[in-house]
Amino acid sequence: MYRYDNYDKAMVDARVAEFRDQTRRRVEGHLTDDQFKPLRLKNGLYLQLHAYMLRVAIPYGTFNSTQMRKLAHIARKYDRGYGHFTTRQNIQYNWIKLEEAPDILAELAEVEMHAIQTSGESIRNISADQYAGAAADEIMDPRPWAEMIRQMTTFMPEFSYLPRKFKIAVIASEADRAALRWHDFALRLVKNDAGEVGFQVFAGGGMGRTPFIAYEIRDFLPTGQILSYLQAVLRTWNRNARRDNIHKQRMKILVHELGEEEFRRQVEEEFQHFLAMGEDFPQAEYDRIAAYFTPPPFESGLSEEVDRSDPDFAIWLDRQVVAHKAPGYAIVNISLKPIGQIPGDISADQMDLVADLAERYSFDEIRATHAQNLVLPHVRKRDLYAVWTALNEAGLGEANLDLVTDIIACPGLDYCSLANARSIPVAQKIAERFADQDRQRDLGELKIKISGCINACGHHHAGNIGILGVDRKGSESYQLLLGGSGDEVTSQAKITGPGFDEAGIVDAVERAVEQYRRIRQPGERFVDTYRRVGMEGFKEAIYG
Amino acid sequence: MADSGNPLPQAAQDTGALRFRDDAVPDEPAVSLDAFLDQANSFSVRIEAGDDVRRLGPVLDRVRLVEIDFPKFRDGRGFSSARILREMGYTGEIKATGDVLVDLVWFMRRCGFDSFAPDMPLNLADVEAALNRYPHVYQEAADGAVPIWKLRHPDLANG
Numbered sequence: 001m002y003r004y005d006n007y008d009k010a011m012v013d014a015r016v017a018e019f020r021d022q023t024r025r026r027v028e029g030h031l032t033d034d035q036f037k038p039l040r041l042k043n044g045l046y047l048q049l050h051a052y053m054l055r056v057a058i059p060y061g062t063f064n065s066t067q068m069r070k071l072a073h074i075a076r077k078y079d080r081g082y083g084h085f086t087t088r089q090n091i092q093y094n095w096i097k098l099e100e101a102p103d104i105l106a107e108l109a110e111v112e113m114h115a116i117q118t119s120g121e122s123i124r125n126i127s128a129d130q131y132a133g134a135a136a137d138e139i140m141d142p143r144p145w146a147e148m149i150r151q152m153t154t155f156m157p158e159f160s161y162l163p164r165k166f167k168i169a170v171i172a173s174e175a176d177r178a179a180l181r182w183h184d185f186a187l188r189l190v191k192n193d194a195g196e197v198g199f200q201v202f203a204g205g206g207m208g209r210t211p212f213i214a215y216e217i218r219d220f221l222p223t224g225q226i227l228s229y230l231q232a233v234l235r236t237w238n239r240n241a242r243r244d245n246i247h248k249q250r251m252k253i254l255v256h257e258l259g260e261e262e263f264r265r266q267v268e269e270e271f272q273h274f275l276a277m278g279e280d281f282p283q284a285e286y287d288r289i290a291a292y293f294t295p296p297p298f299e300s301g302l303s304e305e306v307d308r309s310d311p312d313f314a315i316w317l318d319r320q321v322v323a324h325k326a327p328g329y330a331i332v333n334i335s336l337k338p339i340g341q342i343p344g345d346i347s348a349d350q351m352d353l354v355a356d357l358a359e360r361y362s363f364d365e366i367r368a369t370h371a372q373n374l375v376l377p378h379v380r381k382r383d384l385y386a387v388w389t390a391l392n393e394a395g396l397g398e399a400n401l402d403l404v405t406d407i408i409a410c411p412g413l414d415y416c417s418l419a420n421a422r423s424i425p426v427a428q429k430i431a432e433r434f435a436d437q438d439r440q441r442d443l444g445e446l447k448i449k450i451s452g453c454i455n456a457c458g459h460h461h462a463g464n465i466g467i468l469g470v471d472r473k474g475s476e477s478y479q480l481l482l483g484g485s486g487d488e489v490t491s492q493a494k495i496t497g498p499g500f501d502e503a504g505i506v507d508a509v510e511r512a513v514e515q516y517r518r519i520r521q522p523g524e525r526f527v528d529t530y531r532r533v534g535m536e537g538f539k540e541a542i543y544g
Numbered sequence: 545m546a547d548s549g550n551p552l553p554q555a556a557q558d559t560g561a562l563r564f565r566d567d568a569v570p571d572e573p574a575v576s577l578d579a580f581l582d583q584a585n586s587f588s589v590r591i592e593a594g595d596d597v598r599r600l601g602p603v604l605d606r607v608r609l610v611e612i613d614f615p616k617f618r619d620g621r622g623f624s625s626a627r628i629l630r631e632m633g634y635t636g637e638i639k640a641t642g643d644v645l646v647d648l649v650w651f652m653r654r655c656g657f658d659s660f661a662p663d664m665p666l667n668l669a670d671v672e673a674a675l676n677r678y679p680h681v682y683q684e685a686a687d688g689a690v691p692i693w694k695l696r697h698p699d700l701a702n703g
Contacts, residue, residue, distance in 0.1 A: 007680055007692045014678045021673065022647065030667065035645055038618060121618070151682045151692070157654035158627050158685065161620025227683075239624050243593065243616075277631065279684045282700055285693040 001062050001365060002147050002292045004112045011154070012109045015116055019043045020102035027099070038161075042122050044092075044115025045101055048415045052096040055118040056108060060128035060146040060170070061089030061368040063113075065355035068366055070111040072351035078104050083351065085336060085344040087408060087459060088167070089127050089368040090118055094415055116154060121162045123153040123234075129171040129178050130369040133293060134331050134377040136323040140197065142172040142189055144290040145226065148281055152227050159234045163241035163249035166234070167206070179370055179486030181205045181214040182462055184251045185233055190220065198222050203233060204255030204263070207456035212252040213490050215260050217267065225271075227280045232270035236263065295326070296363035296378055302328025306381050312397075313388050315437065319399035321384060330381050332362070334374040334391060335398035335406065339435045342424050343409045344372030353394045361387055370486075371408055371447075373401070404446040404513065405431040408459050412452030412469065413476070419452035421469025421476035422502075426450055429506045434513075443513060446526040449484070462486035464527045465509055466493040478505035482512065482538060483530045491527075494535060496542055508542055515541035550675040552668055562660040562671065564653070565637055570609040580607075597625045597632075604634055612657070614642035623655045630656035630686035646670045650677065656686035 004012070019039070026036040040046075044055040056071070071091055075083045078100055079093040086092055096104070108114055118125055126146045133141040149168060153159075159166075169178045172189035180186040186202040199221040205214025221229055237251045240258070255263045304327065308314040320333040334354065336344050346354075358366045358376055361383045367375035379387055391397045400406045407430060410416065412423030427450050434440055449463030453470070460466030466481035477499040484493030500508050513526070515538050520529045530538070553564055563569070574590035575583065577599060588609040591597055600607060610629060612622040626638050637659050640652050644662035649671050652660070660666070681689045694700065 005696070007695065010679045011682070011692075018674075018677050021670075025646075025670065030670070035617070039647055154682050155651075155678070156683060157651040158623045159620070160623065160651040161618055161648070163620075235624055239596075239621055243619050243621070273631075277684075281693045282697070284697050284700060288696060 001064060002059070002143075002289065008112070008151075009109075012112070012114050012116070015043075015114060016102060016105045016109050019105060023098065023102055038120050040098075040101075041120030042117055043101070043105065044118040045096070045098065046119050047417065048094065048411070049413075049417045050415070051094065052098050052101070053092050053094050053411075053415070054096045054101060054104060054115060055086065055090050055092040056113060056115050057118045057125040058089050058091060058113075058368050059150050060126055060132065060143050061130050061370075062128075062132070062143060063366050063368070064364045065359040065366070067111045067113055068351050068355035068358065070107060070113065072348040072355070074104055074107060075348040075351065082345055082347045084342070084411070085346065085368050085372045085374070087370050087372065087457065088118075088125050089130070089370055090125055091368070094411070119165075121164050123156065123159065123162070123166045123168065126150055126153075127167070127169045127178055127183075127370060129173065130367040130375050131177060131322070131331055131377065132172065132367075133295065134324050134326075134329075135173055135175075136325045137175055138172040138325075139189055139191060140172050141290075141293050142170040142187075144286060144293050145187070145189070145223065146170045147289050147292075148286060149226070149230065152230070152281070156234075158231075159238055162234070162238055163243060164246070164251075166237075166251065168230075174488060176486070176488040176490075177369070179459070179462060179490075180488075181490040182207055182459070182486055183214060185230065186214055187226070189223075192220050196222070199226060201229065203267075204252045204260070206250050206252040207459060207461045208250065209247060209454040209456070210250075210253065211456065211461040211492055212256060213492060214252075215255070217260070217264050224280055224283065224286075225275060228274035228277075229267075229271050231274045231279070232267045235270050235274075236266045240266075296365075298326040298329060298378070299380070300327070302380055303382060304328060306384055310385070312392075313385055315441075316388050316392075316397060316399040317384060319403070319441075320401050324378065326378070328381055330379050330384060332376040332379045332384070332387055333369075333401045334376065334396050335400055336373050336396075337400055337406050337431065338395055338398045339405060339431045340428050343407050343427050346374075350394050350396060353390065353396070357387055357390055371402075371406065373406070399437070400440060402445045402447060403440045404434045404443050404448060405440060407431060407448045407450060408463075409450040410452050410458035412450075412458075416452060416457075418455055419469065420454075420471035421452050421478065423450045423452040423458055423467075423469060426467060426469075426478065426502060426505060429502070430509055433506055433510060443517065444525055446513070446516075447485075448509070459486065460484070461492050462490075463493055464525075464530070465512060467505060467509070468495075470499065472499065476502060478502065480505065480508050480512070480542065482535060483527065485527055491531075496535065496539060498543075511542050512538055550672070552672050552675075562649075562666065562668070563637075564658040567637075570637065572609075574609060574611045591622070591625050593619050593621045595625070597628050600629070600634075601632055604632060607634060607636055609637045609639060610634070611639045611641050611661075614640060614644055614648075617643040617645050617648060623651060626652070626655040626657050627686045646674055650674050654681070654685040654687045654689065 451458035
């Protein structure tokens, strides 16, 4: 994985010193709260209901055991002994004291981590396929490009006060595990007919209160021109977006208002201009970065055999372990969705355990996923039983990847000042309702995503089953949505009809799920059945 | 900026005006972009946040001062305006006016601003600290600072 050189280190250290100074100026009254707010947001500090939340960047979801142990240490020393993995492959802490934030950032910098641009109107942490560098189906590792874009977009002067946040994702396979087209700017590495590698480029996606699926703005962009193209997109948006209504300032709104063709035309014009200035990093810099992502020294001649005699292990194996590109190796998914727990939460002790396992069994690499789980990307098949045993003893042995209990949920009204309703208890109740292992496996892939307000941090627009918490005459109410997806066939979920109270939404989800079970055809996932029969095929079962 | 220390100009210490130029201060009041394009005898133009600075292209020769206004410090359109002016080859003064805060000045300098007339006076010690905070930059802009990638590849850095 990427390691800082002296330049990267100096920049992150300067950032810590800068934020320490900004915090001092705030405390001494030289900055108003209004003036300080964007500065703290761009350092990951977000004010929740009860305390500050600190969101730490995990660039493209890749980190190592040293970093994980530091995250555990921060959880113990500065928070309440746990952390929460987010849908941008980041981790956040919920109980931070503002005056301690500079010290936390300094501790993070010691292990080459930061919270730069993880909140506010900025270019956010770049997300990527969590299986990058390990996936059997990728054409190359997308992370060197993500790292190059990370550097280019760090403290970018022209785009330091963007209209809104800007989210980028990069993948390199047909299968989309990163919810690509729900991003403002999304890249898929592809090969053209001549065998050259380039980017298929999508723009203008996003969730929130006005969801849009990104459109293909370019079918093939030479890789070496990506930074020019990205600058062209950012400038077109920065100059032309509305600035009078925060809810209409995301790039998706501009794309929608200008139209896809006109937006593309303006970007192309600006792109030619940037190309002429020659600001793309050269091949030599790409090569320098890519060298950090050289595949680890995989052993050859390893056995493909796995002893399945322990039935509980076999269940986990079939669910959580996926194909690796190297013979004898496998990708291990660690569920952060134990039944009845808070989706994405992990204790400091569990963090240390995952760090130990990564160090011992996975070439010291860990990945965070946008579905709020973790991955050990490079595990020898012969070590799988030992890994499972350790995970299971630590309460991390759940076998529910992509099943009905593998729920994405935002922090909701338990933490968030924007929320209209709680998300966590709904996720817990649904997981408990469907806890039966056989029932879950019979239902197959079924992605439930829960947001506690229309800002959609819980990705309800992309849920096969989405749940949106709203405020209805002063009490929490939940709308049910069906048919969304964040995979390679992206779709936006639609509202079924009138909302439900907290108990009612769990029953309604069960009625929808049971309807699927009744009418599904062989091999159909929930979303396939929905696409075949439409809302009409579900409505009566849900509302009676 | 990355190459040497970044002391504030002497004038700033003396008068509170923040101007990083040695030439004479243009004394003509700036007029709106539309007015400027109509009046061949004006030399100073005022760019509002929504204005398209590229319209100045045909008349760039007579521009001596561009004031770019920041109605709210969060409105970042002026950063693009300044950088585009520098990309067009404009070498005259670019002055940031309006809601200009200490923590914007480094970004503004990088985008080509070389003069500042904020609504509220800046604390000059804080400005000086901010301008000297970062030892390097990751990307090119309008200030000529050498990006980190070039420092990493000195053999390529002539380009």
